[in-house]
Amino acid sequence: MKKLIALVASAVMFFALLGSLGFESTKAEVQLSTEKETKSVRTHASTVEDLLNDQGIKVEPHDDLSHNLDDTITTGMKIDYQSAKQVIVKVDDKTKQYYTTADTVQQLFKAEGISIKERDEVSHEQASSIQDGMEIQVQKAFKVALNDGGETSKVWTTANTVSDFLKQQKISLNELDRLEQEDKASLSYEQNEVTITRVEKVTDVIEEQVDYAVVKRNDKSLSKGKEKVVQDGEEGQVVKHYEVTLENGEEVERKLIKEENKKDSKDKIVAVGTKVQQVQQAQPSQQAQSQQTQSQPSRSNNSSGVQKTLYMQATAYTAYCTGCSGVTSTGINLRANPNQKVIAVDPNVIPLGSKVWVEGYGYAIAGDQGSAIKGNRIDLFMSNKSAALGYGRRSVQVKVYGK
Numbered sequence: 001m002k003k004l005i006a007l008v009a010s011a012v013m014f015f016a017l018l019g020s021l022g023f024e025s026t027k028a029e030v031q032l033s034t035e036k037e038t039k040s041v042r043t044h045a046s047t048v049e050d051l052l053n054d055q056g057i058k059v060e061p062h063d064d065l066s067h068n069l070d071d072t073i074t075t076g077m078k079i080d081y082q083s084a085k086q087v088i089v090k091v092d093d094k095t096k097q098y099y100t101t102a103d104t105v106q107q108l109f110k111a112e113g114i115s116i117k118e119r120d121e122v123s124h125e126q127a128s129s130i131q132d133g134m135e136i137q138v139q140k141a142f143k144v145a146l147n148d149g150g151e152t153s154k155v156w157t158t159a160n161t162v163s164d165f166l167k168q169q170k171i172s173l174n175e176l177d178r179l180e181q182e183d184k185a186s187l188s189y190e191q192n193e194v195t196i197t198r199v200e201k202v203t204d205v206i207e208e209q210v211d212y213a214v215v216k217r218n219d220k221s222l223s224k225g226k227e228k229v230v231q232d233g234e235e236g237q238v239v240k241h242y243e244v245t246l247e248n249g250e251e252v253e254r255k256l257i258k259e260e261n262k263k264d265s266k267d268k269i270v271a272v273g274t275k276v277q278q279v280q281q282a283q284p285s286q287q288a289q290s291q292q293t294q295s296q297p298s299r300s301n302n303s304s305g306v307q308k309t310l311y312m313q314a315t316a317y318t319a320y321c322t323g324c325s326g327v328t329s330t331g332i333n334l335r336a337n338p339n340q341k342v343i344a345v346d347p348n349v350i351p352l353g354s355k356v357w358v359e360g361y362g363y364a365i366a367g368d369q370g371s372a373i374k375g376n377r378i379d380l381f382m383s384n385k386s387a388a389l390g391y392g393r394r395s396v397q398v399k400v401y402g403k
Helices: 002-025 048-054 105-112 162-168 286-295 299-303 385-391
Strands: 028-033 038-043 078-082 085-091 094-100 134-139 142-148 151-157 193-197 199-210 214-223 227-231 236-247 250-263 268-275 308-317 342-344 355-358 362-368 377-381 394-400
Touching: 038 048, 048 078, 085 105, 094 105, 151 162, 162 193, 199 250, 199 385, 214 227, 236 385, 250 385, 308 385, 362 377
Parallel strands: 028 078, 085 134, 142 193, 214 268, 308 377, 342 362
Antiparallel strands: 028 038, 085 094, 142 151, 199 236, 227 268, 236 250, 308 394, 342 377, 355 362, 355 394
16 A cells, blocks of 8 residues: 555656656746846747746836837847936026937937037036936036136136136136126026236336426626527426326226436526616717617517516327327428427417427427317427327426517
8 A cells, every 4th residue: 555655656747847847848948138137047938028027127217128028028139228317407597308218328429429629628428337327517618708817718628617718717806907797697508708908017217308497697788689698508407206007908097106316407697788888869960870779679680588587288199199190280391200299288378389498398399280189289299109109298388489
């Protein structure tokens, strides 16, 4: 009896083993590749979807699968499955979410049509591997109109503020330089100008001639009406130190900070006769009358003397001022004659062509006029631009002689 039971048990085990071997032999062998591994799978699944479910893989809409889910499983089939990763891409101020099976950042940009230039700033390297939940920031470069001390250029940048832009371009400001925008001001496609005014202060030293004064003294030894030069006049010399402010190389301000007397002027002394000739009461002879007539100054001689003395407001100009031709209204070419002393006048006050003497300027010709020179005003020609700017506006004495 025991032998019979053992024989039956052995037979059951044999047939069970035989059935198991038959069941295994009916499985299909499939190669399954995922982002983690590639392995060989023996399965009785009838479709790709059944196989993936058996492997615990749930296919989402954005995932990448080499076959359709309802494809029939066959031996030797190679199934490739890549699950999509969620990636957030922020380009400037615009944020977008992507699901991708791309392996690298570069592949993602190409697949999604995101254009990146070399000058743009990207938070990750192009070869970086895509990770689920990755956030990629892209700062697109734009052009900034840079004016640095008068020199203009267009510069590509990704800077968000003026301060960042200056650091990025390695632009430094000196103590006096002026930034026309706030350093914290935002930069963008719309707000894209940076202007720097370069400011410097220099010292300009100018030597100026000081006109001598004419002193007249009565001399009773000379006949009345006669004059005699007792001492020739000599011009003095003064040295003026100016602090000059330059903006982008152009002078905008001049301030006198020191004045030194280098040489004193020497007065011109003229003796004026006061001696009165005794004249006989008798009728003078024809010859005496002729001599008397000759001794009296003529009208033309009187015209060479001072006709009037005025106190006027004086400014200065050059032959190269804006709108200037360099030729005066009376035809004097100032550019060809830079040492000529000429003043612009109001012809109703000082006739054109008159000889004049101007305090601090010397003898000159009233040879020009201007639309702004009206009434008690004159404009002094100076060949040196710095001297003209430094002259400013002064109240001076003017003596007018004949033509």
